[in-house]
Amino acid sequence: MLSEKVKEEIRGLFKKYRTKRSACMAAMQAVQREVGHLTEEDMREVAEMLGINPVRVHEVGAFYTMYNVQRPVGRYHIQVCTNLSCSLLGAEHIVNVIERRLGIKVGQTTPDNKFTLSTVQCLGSCGTAPMMQINDDYHEDLTEERVVEILDGLE
Amino acid sequence: MGDRETGVVTLKVNGKEITVREGTLILDAAREAGCHIPTFCYQATLSGVGSCRMCLVEIEGQRKLQPSCVTPVMSGMEVKTESESVISARQAMLEFLLSNHALDCPVCDKGGECELQNMVYTYGPRKGRYAEVKIRHHEKDYVLSPVIVKNSNRCVQCMRCVRVCGEVVGRGVLGAIGRGAHQEETSFLRSYLDCDHDGMCIEVCPVGCFMRRPYRYRARPWDLRGSRTVCPYCATGCRMTIEERDGEVVRSIAREGEGFNDKMLCARGRFGYDILNSGGEERLTTPLIKKNGMFEPVSWEKALSIIREQFTKADPRRLGGIASAALTNEELYLFQRLVREVLGSGNIDSTSRWDAATTGAFIFATGITGGGVSIYDCMEAETVFVVGGQVSEENPVTDYIIRYVSDSSRKSVLVASTRAMKLDTSAELSLRHLPGRLGALFNGLVLTLYEDNQERLEGIKEIGVLKGRTVTDLAAECGVSEADLRALCARLESSGSISMVVGTDLLRFREGISGLRLLGDALRALGKVLKILPVLDRCNQRGAWDMGVHPLFGPDYRKVERAGLGCDGMLDQAMDGAMDALYVVGEDVVNMYPDRTFAEEALSRVGFLVVQDVSLTDTARMAHLVLPGAYPGEKEGTFTNQEGRVQHISRLLEPPGQARVDLEIIEAVGSSIVHGFSDGTPQTVFDEIRREVSMYRDAAFSGGSPDGWLVKKSARRLEGFELIEEKKVSLDADPEHPYFLVTGNHIFLSGSLSRRSGILNELVREAVVEISEEAAGELGVIDGQTVSVSGRGFDATYSVRIRKGTPREVVFIAENFEDKAANRFYKRGDVVPRVKITA
Numbered sequence: 001m002l003s004e005k006v007k008e009e010i011r012g013l014f015k016k017y018r019t020k021r022s023a024c025m026a027a028m029q030a031v032q033r034e035v036g037h038l039t040e041e042d043m044r045e046v047a048e049m050l051g052i053n054p055v056r057v058h059e060v061g062a063f064y065t066m067y068n069v070q071r072p073v074g075r076y077h078i079q080v081c082t083n084l085s086c087s088l089l090g091a092e093h094i095v096n097v098i099e100r101r102l103g104i105k106v107g108q109t110t111p112d113n114k115f116t117l118s119t120v121q122c123l124g125s126c127g128t129a130p131m132m133q134i135n136d137d138y139h140e141d142l143t144e145e146r147v148v149e150i151l152d153g154l155e
Numbered sequence: 156m157g158d159r160e161t162g163v164v165t166l167k168v169n170g171k172e173i174t175v176r177e178g179t180l181i182l183d184a185a186r187e188a189g190c191h192i193p194t195f196c197y198q199a200t201l202s203g204v205g206s207c208r209m210c211l212v213e214i215e216g217q218r219k220l221q222p223s224c225v226t227p228v229m230s231g232m233e234v235k236t237e238s239e240s241v242i243s244a245r246q247a248m249l250e251f252l253l254s255n256h257a258l259d260c261p262v263c264d265k266g267g268e269c270e271l272q273n274m275v276y277t278y279g280p281r282k283g284r285y286a287e288v289k290i291r292h293h294e295k296d297y298v299l300s301p302v303i304v305k306n307s308n309r310c311v312q313c314m315r316c317v318r319v320c321g322e323v324v325g326r327g328v329l330g331a332i333g334r335g336a337h338q339e340e341t342s343f344l345r346s347y348l349d350c351d352h353d354g355m356c357i358e359v360c361p362v363g364c365f366m367r368r369p370y371r372y373r374a375r376p377w378d379l380r381g382s383r384t385v386c387p388y389c390a391t392g393c394r395m396t397i398e399e400r401d402g403e404v405v406r407s408i409a410r411e412g413e414g415f416n417d418k419m420l421c422a423r424g425r426f427g428y429d430i431l432n433s434g435g436e437e438r439l440t441t442p443l444i445k446k447n448g449m450f451e452p453v454s455w456e457k458a459l460s461i462i463r464e465q466f467t468k469a470d471p472r473r474l475g476g477i478a479s480a481a482l483t484n485e486e487l488y489l490f491q492r493l494v495r496e497v498l499g500s501g502n503i504d505s506t507s508r509w510d511a512a513t514t515g516a517f518i519f520a521t522g523i524t525g526g527g528v529s530i531y532d533c534m535e536a537e538t539v540f541v542v543g544g545q546v547s548e549e550n551p552v553t554d555y556i557i558r559y560v561s562d563s564s565r566k567s568v569l570v571a572s573t574r575a576m577k578l579d580t581s582a583e584l585s586l587r588h589l590p591g592r593l594g595a596l597f598n599g600l601v602l603t604l605y606e607d608n609q610e611r612l613e614g615i616k617e618i619g620v621l622k623g624r625t626v627t628d629l630a631a632e633c634g635v636s637e638a639d640l641r642a643l644c645a646r647l648e649s650s651g652s653i654s655m656v657v658g659t660d661l662l663r664f665r666e667g668i669s670g671l672r673l674l675g676d677a678l679r680a681l682g683k684v685l686k687i688l689p690v691l692d693r694c695n696q697r698g699a700w701d702m703g704v705h706p707l708f709g710p711d712y713r714k715v716e717r718a719g720l721g722c723d724g725m726l727d728q729a730m731d732g733a734m735d736a737l738y739v740v741g742e743d744v745v746n747m748y749p750d751r752t753f754a755e756e757a758l759s760r761v762g763f764l765v766v767q768d769v770s771l772t773d774t775a776r777m778a779h780l781v782l783p784g785a786y787p788g789e790k791e792g793t794f795t796n797q798e799g800r801v802q803h804i805s806r807l808l809e810p811p812g813q814a815r816v817d818l819e820i821i822e823a824v825g826s827s828i829v830h831g832f833s834d835g836t837p838q839t840v841f842d843e844i845r846r847e848v849s850m851y852r853d854a855a856f857s858g859g860s861p862d863g864w865l866v867k868k869s870a871r872r873l874e875g876f877e878l879i880e881e882k883k884v885s886l887d888a889d890p891e892h893p894y895f896l897v898t899g900n901h902i903f904l905s906g907s908l909s910r911r912s913g914i915l916n917e918l919v920r921e922a923v924v925e926i927s928e929e930a931a932g933e934l935g936v937i938d939g940q941t942v943s944v945s946g947r948g949f950d951a952t953y954s955v956r957i958r959k960g961t962p963r964e965v966v967f968i969a970e971n972f973e974d975k976a977a978n979r980f981y982k983r984g985d986v987v988p989r990v991k992i993t994a
Contacts, residue, residue: 040344055330055343062332070344 265363390691392796421551439783440812469735475502479741480693483792501719511721527799527865544658575960591884597670599629698795892989901969
């Protein structure tokens with residue numbers, strides 16, 4: 001169930017677009033910000049509000065890695081770029097470091113529900129590779145030490 | 156750059172110079188030049204996506220190959236479709252497609268008619284180099300609907316299914332999930348579909364990804380024997396081929412280029428073929444005679460001699476015939492000859508639902524005698540006004556054509572109906588009016604036009620009847636806001652050409668016809684090019700009228716010397732005990748006449764009732780003598796669809812047992828009374844029609860264009876229907892029964908014929924009442940809940956279906972459920988019955 005607050009936010013988005021359906025991406029982001037991921041029920045409700053079939057919402061969600069469709073994530077969602085530039089500069093090592101530190105594999109969430117680890121395609125920060133995104137923040141020019149420091153610094 | 160003066164472009168394809176219209180795609184230009192370019196994703200009726208890359212061509216001066224299905228021609232272009240780089244690109248594309256293809260051809264239903272198979276044989280590499288693990292979306296095929304089964308591992312990602320579902324069907328329930336090689340075209344989370352179940356996704360799929368569930372593992376294409384026919388489930392008249400294996404019909408299929416509908420069919424056409432297999436107890440296989448209230452088989456000789464005895468001793472004025480508008484032209488023509496010439500009676504009709512004067516006026520107002528009008532010509536108009544019916548459900552393929560043509564050419568579609576419908580989303584303006592108030596709507600439009608153009612419309616004297624009325628009160632009368640009515644009118648006024656797509660509500664509600672005529676006259680007086688397309692529900696309704704199966708006119712709309720009685724009149728006379736004999740062919744009067752109790756009572760008083768049908772309908776049960784007839788797939792002949800398109804149907808199967816083709820039965824009945832009545836074949840009867848019916852003079856019985864043949868303007872004028880009296884439909888408040896009942900055909904059903912299809916019955920498991928969102932709120936009910944609907948004299952339970960956008964007071968029950976027949980809610984003369992709903 002979408003909260004009244006999210007629904008209100010989505011209704012507010014309609015003013016920004018020529019058609020309701022154009023608000024699809026922003027609406028999904030609004031839901032995800034509150035819930036952390038998108039459930040089947042949420043996608044149906046968003047579709048209902050936008051006046052489109054739920055499959056249209058799922059299409060968008062499945063296309064972009066930033067949407068967690070039917071995939072609950074921890075409080076901190078770590079997305080490590082493993083595209084070309086980052087890989088050349090050691091992204092795979094970074095992934096290994098995180099896996100060891102948190103005791104989980106890519107795609108998994110820690111038992112305390114604090115961290116989820118994902119690998120993603122290019123996040124457009126090749127100049128500062130290797131890099132990762134944790135929730136909405138970019139962490140760049142990563143080294144093993146830096147990664148450990150960042151992870152330990154999170155509440 | 157194109158030649159701006161002429162709008163044409165000259166280019167070279169493989170060295171051959173051709174001239175085509177500006178904006179033509181290279182693909183189409185090449186095909187015109189006789190060069191075939193292979194494609195997967197391209198479909199003429201769908202938007203271009205250029206995703207499959209099979210159609211890549213080389214253009215002189217451009218470094219990269221270009222997709223010809225999305226690239227328009229330019230003047231002076233030199234296109235090569237068979238160069239070395241094109242050939243190797245095709246091979247590479249096919250190698251790519253095969254790298255993740257399941258390659259399970261031996262167990263795939265599509266094997267033998269698969270576009271990928273054919274393409275690889277023709278253009279493909281003979282071996283693949285891909286050695287990695289294939290992507291598999293799932294292990295077992297999954298079911299998407301009672302008629303659709305899915306295997307995504309065979310997908311070539313052409314997106315035809317997704318596009319056809321959104322752009323043609325207008326449902327948009329399929330999507331492309333994921334990206335790149337992982338993309339899967341499917342429903343929301345692969346859930347069971349709630350859609351039109353028309354299988355358009357199956358028909359357009361080039362591979363075995365979407366499949367017919369009832370056809371699964373039943374046959375290989377080369378095992379099938381087919382025959383070209385016309386769908387019998389509505390007057391859209393879609394061309395299709397029904398195919399059988401070992402005497403069992405296993406599928407019906409519509410193919411591109413084989414008819415005006417190309418691949419389009421609705422659920423009824425694509426899956427309702429199994430009525431032809433419904434043998435067993437359902438199907439009548441021998442004549443039956445009623446003795447002591449029970450039916451006993453009887454020989455044809457005996458049956459015919461009883462008919463002769465009963466029909467000859469009766470007074471012609473106390474005789475009559477009703478023939479279903481689902482018979483062929485040849486049968487209908489002979490039937491009216493039988494009734495008029497042999498029985499000497501003028502009492503004849505082709506429907507039990509509508510009264511004869513109203514149908515006459517409808518024919519006059521819609522200009523049916525003016526000749527055929529192709530739906531595609533109608534769609535050429537600037538504005539298309541859909542009114543008086545639920546096209547999306549009653550004639551699904553008509554809806555598809557309106558949608559895809561208007562959406563792709565940005566035409567303005569206007570809709571006025573009593574209920575919300577799928578076409579609303581393609582409409583520029585869509586409004587809801589009260590049932591039985593089309594007259595007020597049309598008159599409101601005329602009056603608005605008159606206000607703006609008094610001088611030009613002064614010549615139309617009927618406008619005089621509107622003097623003293625105001626647009627405001629006419630709008631209020633039809634339940635439309637004045638602003639909407641004026642907006643609708645403004646759209647009509649600003650268009651140079653208008654097509655009106657007019658449904659059968661005018662016949663059901665017996666009103667609005669004078670208004671339609673007046674609106675037509677006013678628009679023509681304003682210089683508009685106006686076309687009218689009647690939208691009818693029985694497959695050969697227009698043919699039945701052309702053949703003169705009507706009490707007020709004969710074949711070719713010839714005036715009859717003495718008007719006879721229509722169905723309503725005959726039942727009335729039967730009620731007085733004054734019908735000695737009645738011959739009913741194919742029409743289920745009991746289930747279709749708007750007052751079932753009256754129809755039953757009247758039929759029970761007919762001296763001698765003969766019913767000829769394929770199964771023991773409720774009407775047949777009341778007969779003294781029952782004759783076993785045939786389905787369309789078992790006979791040859793012609794149908795004339797709502798556009799006036801004459802199309803040949805051929806025979807695939809023999810009628811079972813002693814059942815006979817209706818034409819032969821009618822001939823036998825006639826010949827038993829008058830020696831030498833007729834012993835013609837469908838072809839010779841059609842030749843007779845060509846001599847007698849001026850509209851059909853040049854028509855071809857079979858062969859000719861795959862699109863059929865449009866009837867010509869009748870040499871005669873239809874007389875006697877210029878002015879008809881219309882009673883105002885009462886919509887007075889009735890607090891006991893607050894809802895207006897509207898009836899029509901269910902999207903998956905047509906008349907009572909389709910109820911014998913097991914596959915279609917799976918799509919509609921129970922009788923449904925459709926109510927508005929507001930009514931659902933008031934009643935506190937949800938989708939699928941059972942409610943009781945009660946009228947004055949009948950009540951039954953139905954499953955609720957909520958329809959967003961339908962006005963609060965309107966509820967709908969389809970006419971197709973025998974056990975809970977909508978006609979039970981009618982008292983004779985009722986046009987809009989009132990009902991109450993209780994949760």
